[in-house]
Amino acid sequence: MTQIELSGVQKYFGAVQVIKDLNLKIDDNEFIVLLGQSGCGKTTTLRAIAGLETIDGGDILIDGKPVQHLKAADRDIAMVFQSFSLYPHMSVYENIAFPLRATRKSKAEIDQEVRSVAKTLQITDLLAKKPSALSGGDMQRVAIGRALVRRPKAMLMDEPIGALDAKLREEMRAEIKRLHIKQGSTSIYVTHDQIEAMSLADRIVIMHEGVLQQVGSPDDVYSHPANLFVAQFVGSPVMNVAEASVTEKASAASVTVGDAATGFEFPRALLSKLNGHAGGKLALGIRPEGVIVRHEAADGFLPVETQIVEPLGSFDIVDIKVGSRMLRARTKSGFVSGPGERVFARIDPAQAHFFDVASGRSLGVRL
Amino acid sequence: MATTMITTLDRSSRAAARGLSDISIRNLFIIPTILFLIVFNIFPLIYSLGYSFTDFRASTNAPANFIGLQNYRDLLNDPYVWSNFAITAKYVIISVAGQLLVGFGVAMLLNRDIPLKGLLTTLLLLPMMLSMAVVGLFWKLLYDPSFGIINYALGLGTFEWLSDPNMALYAVALTDIWMWSPFVMLLSLAGLSAVPKHLYEAAAIDRAGPFYTFFRITLPLVAPILMIAVIFRTMEAFKTFDLAYILTSQPTAELISIRLYKMAFQEWQTGRSCAMAYIVLIMVLAITNIYVKYLNKVKER
CATH class of the missing domain: 3.40.50.300 (P-loop containing nucleotide triphosphate hydrolases)
Structure with a gap:
């Protein structure tokens, strides 16, 4: 004891x-x-x-x-x-x-x-x-x-x-x-x-x-x-972290990564859970398995282009270009044939994290 | 094997241009040394072995007569020589043990972070760097019964260190300890600093006390290097001549090398002294051999 x-x-x-x-x-x-x-x-x-x-x-x-x-x-x-x-x-x-x-x-x-x-x-x-x-x-x-x-x-x-x-x-x-x-x-x-x-x-x-x-x-x-350091230190491959802005759309919230033209669709509840931080500088953290990639266009999926593919045996890590930012997505092995392929991606709201850029602290959003 | 160790000469070098081959360069450097060794070491060694079987005296013109093992027989039957050996053994044991205790003790004290450690170590090494004769001469002054500083400092009045037959040998040993403890200290310091710090941490975690740590961790790990110090110091102490010769003329402090010197250059018994030198040589070799055997055993652990 x-x-x-x-x-x-x-x-x-x-x-x-x-x-x-x-x-x-x-x-x-x-x-x-x-x-x-x-x-x-x-x-x-x-x-x-x-x-x-x-x-x-x-x-x-x-x-x-x-x-x-x-x-x-x-x-x-x-x-x-x-x-x-x-x-x-x-x-x-x-x-x-x-x-x-x-x-x-x-x-x-x-x-x-x-x-x-x-x-x-x-x-x-x-x-x-x-x-x-x-x-x-x-x-x-x-x-x-x-x-x-x-x-x-x-x-x-x-x-x-x-x-x-x-x-x-x-x-x-x-x-x-x-x-x-x-x-x-x-x-x-x-x-x-x-x-x-x-x-x-x-x-x-x-x-x-x-x-x-x-x-x-x-x-x-x-x-x-709890914060950006932990988010990026724990987990392999490393969590994607990108500056993001949250805006209100008709029936939902929209999260735009960096300077991308269109944003990812999020449940409307995000706006209230951000507790007024929506206007401030935010960072979106999403683990590669939270970036969902598919070949066909579908509702809520944005068209993106693949860049580098890292085959890791049991799965692949695919870099996709969203605006000028790179997001790493986890896919089944061999899902994407190589760089330059056109695929469709969305972010799983349940696995998304929001951080305050200034303090690095997590905003504790759970969707 | 040996030839493969020699790197070939660069074809464009000046030595090569002068037509020197690798082998001739090697010879140029090594042959003089070997010649020197043969003339001054190996030749006298073998020649004196020959003399040790004769009644040759270098002070007379008489030819040397072969007398077989008579010199050895006489020497080994001479109680006077045996007493010299006993004195020498006593001297070696006192002086080497003293040097080990003092040298290792000082090394233990120095083996920590203290200011001016480098300077302190260098200063402590000074005695070792002096000439034996000089050390002998000024310790004679220090020991002086009427104005020596040792008697003054210890309040011993006119105690006669060097002319007291019971004290003379200890006085010589004390001087030797003063002079050569730094050597043991230097080797011990190298050994102590080579003991990894994390072993001490592990021992602390394992709840070992300071004595247990010293006897179970420090000492066994420093033992091999300490053994080397003992070998060197024993050989040297066995051969001690100048220090003892300068300090005292007491028969109770007559070491074997002094006896040898007297026999060879005062009594001119050249043949017999050669035999004696061989007896000493064999003894030193035997003792060293025992140490080396033990050292190898310690190292194996």
């Missing part, structure tokens, strides 16, 4: 503020992923929770007790490092036993714990080997084993699979998830890979330049991004 709470955490490196007033509450057994670009402060946040960095303001509470003045050793938190940080001169067994030996547990107890963790991670046959003789994936298993063996209050993971190749990353991702479900401990995981974040997290915490942008379930973050 471990809850971790950050309240008003501030951190400076010299004159640069790397964490700006961070507030976050993590529940027991929750799997939290800190997501952001490199240099956004996510690793620093994690290291501050672990006790490897001091903070310049605010509180870090573990189970309600402030721990910001405690040393790492006294916080009872385990951490898996990106570089694995296995002790090179010790065997796998000694590596996993290290946290237990450091706290002077009995030999029999250590042996039992190490073997049971090794069994869980399926590394029993590696126990006698040195880290240098292991593959990347096995090194990571050992590092996780070393963190798990002492049953810590919380598990922190700093891009633990970032150094592995793509195929192994996918395997280890699944393994970490399986392990979390089985062992169930409060976990904080740092990554810059949004796919990793989406697949692992109970809740994703998105950071940018030291500021928390949005906290929410993967679905929530994907479907209702």
Whole structure:
């Protein structure tokens, strides 16, 4: 049972503020992923929770007790490092036993714990080997084993699979998830890979330049991004964002992208939901799967020309030209034969997002 | 194999224009060195091996008589020589252990972010850069019973460091420690800074205390380089001559090399001293071999 709470955490490196007033509450057994670009402060946040960095303001509470003045050793938190940080001169067994030996547990107890963790991670046959003789994936298993063996209050993971190749990353991702479900401990995981974040997290915490942008379930973050940064950071292929103007038409609203001649048709409800922002500078955000493309003309579809086609196997990403703007649409593979084809497109109002250009904030329109 | 390592000469180069081939250039550089080595190292080495089986004395005109292993037999039966060996062993152990403790300790202190670290390190290295004879001469002044600063600073009155038979060897060892600890420090510093920082972080997370971290992480990872320092310092300490010779004439501080010097150039027992030199050589080789074996074992981990 471990809850971790950050309240008003501030951190400076010299004159640069790397964490700006961070507030976050993590529940027991929750799997939290800190997501952001490199240099956004996510690793620093994690290291501050672990006790490897001091903070310049605010509180870090573990189970309600402030721990910001405690040393790492006294916080009872385990951490898996990106570089694995296995002790090179010790065997796998000694590596996993290290946290237990450091706290002077009995030999029999250590042996039992190490073997049971090794069994869980399926590394029993590696126990006698040195880290240098292991593959990347096995090194990571050992590092996780070393963190798990002492049953810590919380598990922190700093891009633990970032150094592995793509195929192994996918395997280890699944393994970490399986392990979390089985062992169930409060976990904080740092990554810059949004796919990793989406697949692992109970809740994703998105950071940018030291500021928390949005906290929410993967679905929530994907479907209702709080601002333009989150909208463009989460999701692959990236969401289309274009300046747009909303006008009133006979029975509906019309959303014109950039300087296009005609606008896309939207339900009339949009006007009221925009809450008077309709006149201001707006940005339309639409994920590629929200741009619907068809070959025949139909009601509400605008004629457009295809530009580049990126075949991605299970689907294609087609650039279509709307006015002078490019929108990326997701189609079935082979749906469009190539550049210069004339097709018809519309935007799915349910998947459209509207942002205030000045603040970048989402206007929260849900149609 | 070796020839494939040599890159061919550029056809248009001046050397090529003068008609020098790769091989002749190689010879031009290497042959003088090899000749030098043969004349001044290898030839005396082999020649003295020959002398060690004779009763030759360089001070007389008498021809050398072959006496077999008599010199070796005499030397190894001489309790006086054995006491020299015992003194030398004591000296090596004290001085190398002292250098390890001081050198590694200072390296631990320096292995953090402190202002003027570079300058401090350079200044600490100074003793190592001085000549042995100079160090011997001014430590003689420092140790001086009547006006030496050591007695003055420690309030020891007229304590005789160098003429006290029980103290002389320790005084020489102390000087050696002062002079060569920086060498151990330099190597240790290189070893310490090569230990990845994230291992210390991992150990902190794993709840290891400072002593546990030191003995389980720092020391094992620095051990190989420390071992190299020990090998170098043991060999050097075994051969110590100038420092001890300048500092004291106490028989209790008569190292094997001083005994050797006296035998060869004061008593003119050339043949016997050659035999002794060989005994010392074999001993140094044996000790070094043990170390190297151990070093390889440490490195394997």
